[in-house]
Amino acid sequence: MTDSRTTDDQTLGGLVHQMTQQVPELIRSEIRLAQAEVAEKGKRAGVGIGMFSVAGLLAFFALATLVTTAVLALALVVDAWLAALIVALVLLAAAAAAGVLGKNKVASAGPPKPERALEGVKEDIATVKGAHHE
Numbered sequence: 001m002t003d004s005r006t007t008d009d010q011t012l013g014g015l016v017h018q019m020t021q022q023v024p025e026l027i028r029s030e031i032r033l034a035q036a037e038v039a040e041k042g043k044r045a046g047v048g049i050g051m052f053s054v055a056g057l058l059a060f061f062a063l064a065t066l067v068t069t070a071v072l073a074l075a076l077v078v079d080a081w082l083a084a085l086i087v088a089l090v091l092l093a094a095a096a097a098a099g100v101l102g103k104n105k106v107a108s109a110g111p112p113k114p115e116r117a118l119e120g121v122k123e124d125i126a127t128v129k130g131a132h133h134e
Contacts, residue, residue: 067091 074083
């Protein structure tokens with residue numbers, strides 16, 4: 001009966017040595033691939049964020065044009081300076097109301113501490129300690 005191994009077969013120690021040399025290179029190449037993928041996705045996200053910024057700026061200009069339209073329309077009824085003052089006061093009142101509502105929402109949110117997550121971690125620790133003591 002002949003031995004199925006040939007002289008080309010490597011020993012287990014040789015294979016382990018080869019693997020320990022190849023695994024770090026494999027990990028480095030996977031990291032480089034991940035970095036390239038993240039960079040590509042970041043570029044696409046950056047373009048999208050830029051487009052959102054342009055949309056916001058255009059919406060701001062549209063809103064300013066609508067405010068100007070309101071002033072001009074009101075100027076048909078009262079003096080122009082009074083029309084501008086009335087529109088400005090309405091905008092200030094709306095800003096004040098939004099500010100108060102925003103402040104109340106922030107105050108009602110509570111502290112930024114993740115209380116439910118902390119409770120879950122405490123329960124996990126207690127469970128592990130309980131299992132360890134048994």
